Amino acid sequence: MPELPEVEVLRRDLDKETSGKKIKSVEVFDERSIKRNANVKAFVNALEGKKITSVSRTGKWLDLALDKTDHLVIHLGMSGQLLKATPKSEDPDHLKVRLSFTQGGALLFIDPRIFGEMAVLSGEEFAATEDIQDLGLDALDQQISWAEFGRMLMSRRTKLKSLLMDQKFIAGLGNIYSDEVLFNAGLMHDRVSNSLSAQEVRRLYRAVIEVLQEAVKYRGSTLSDGGYVDLFGKPGDYRQYHKVYDREGEACRRCRRPVVKAKISGRSTYYCEACQV
DNA sequence: CGCGTCGCCTGTGGGC
DNA sequence: TGCCCACAGGCGACGC
Numbered sequence: 001m002p003e004l005p006e007v008e009v010l011r012r013d014l015d016k017e018t019s020g021k022k023i024k025s026v027e028v029f030d031e032r033s034i035k036r037n038a039n040v041k042a043f044v045n046a047l048e049g050k051k052i053t054s055v056s057r058t059g060k061w062l063d064l065a066l067d068k069t070d071h072l073v074i075h076l077g078m079s080g081q082l083l084k085a086t087p088k089s090e091d092p093d094h095l096k097v098r099l100s101f102t103q104g105g106a107l108l109f110i111d112p113r114i115f116g117e118m119a120v121l122s123g124e125e126f127a128a129t130e131d132i133q134d135l136g137l138d139a140l141d142q143q144i145s146w147a148e149f150g151r152m153l154m155s156r157r158t159k160l161k162s163l164l165m166d167q168k169f170i171a172g173l174g175n176i177y178s179d180e181v182l183f184n185a186g187l188m189h190d191r192v193s194n195s196l197s198a199q200e201v202r203r204l205y206r207a208v209i210e211v212l213q214e215a216v217k218y219r220g221s222t223l224s225d226g227g228y229v230d231l232f233g234k235p236g237d238y239r240q241y242h243k244v245y246d247r248e249g250e251a252c253r254r255c256r257r258p259v260v261k262a263k264i265s266g267r268s269t270y271y272c273e274a275c276q277v
Numbered sequence: 278c279g280c281g282t283c284g285c286c287t288g289t290g291g292g293c
Numbered sequence: 294t295g296c297c298c299a300c301a302g303g304c305g306a307c308g309c
Binding site: 032077078079094111112113114115156157158159162225265266 | 288
């Protein structure tokens with residue numbers, strides 16, 4: 001569910017809400033959410049008594065820096081949520097981990113499908129974790145020239161959608177935003193990366209930046225199932241600005257033809273047959 | 278190297 | 294009402 005915009009919105013709020021806070025206690029309700037620490041006890045011990053110093057993000061990974069050099073890394077997978085606990089509320093369904101702070105309050109990790117994870121990594125382990133270190137350029141934070149982007153495209157011979165979703169190529173785009181980017185660029189999902197004209201390269205790169213910036217501005221996409229909410233439980237507003245994703249049969253905002261939905265290598269793919277070539 | 282499929286999990290919604 | 298199937302924002306392992 002959460003792609004770069006949703007994770008970035010969470011990062012900003014987490015930085016405000018948790019930086020400087022000390023972790024008093026950690027409760028793990030489902031050890032399947034702790035995938036790369038030796039065991040739950042090691043995870044808990046590595047967190048209790050530590051202070052969160054800052055919150056950063058690369059692609060879809062959150063990285064909460066702890067005093068010393070440890071990192072609490074979080075990936076939300078398909079269904080993960082981070083919520084600031086409210087004093088009165090009951091524990092939500094699928095609560096996997098609660099971090100309680102000495103200053104009061106708590107951070108909840110909720111994840112029905114358990115594709116997400118939390119882990120504490122030492123500086124050394126963090127530097128050796130390929131899932132994080134081998135990410136491509138962060139699509140928002142590490143902007144490059146379109147000429148350089150063109151060289152990256154030319155070095156591959158891959159269909160555009162799968163390339164945009166390849167976290168080792170560019171980090172942060174998933175199924176929603178790759179479709180939105182391709183519509184904004186006027187390109188079909190199955191165009192091959194090294195076939196683009198210079199103008200198409202420019203359009204594609206500009207679309208990556210613009211779509212992500214707009215999506216962050218509107219605090220991400222919440223679909224009808226309400227799967228994504230921010231740290232305070234509020235949905236994002238970007239869904240209403242989608243050009244194609246989740247708009248099957250609705251009029252293309254540019255040419256009024258119905259938006260098409262297709263199944264491409266197992267993933268729903270939305271596009272306009274007329275506006276994308 | 279690129280691509281399609283499957284599996285990991287659980288919940289939900291549609292069709293019958 | 295109930296059952297079964299398809300499907301869901303991610304991602305890595307396979308096999309061709």
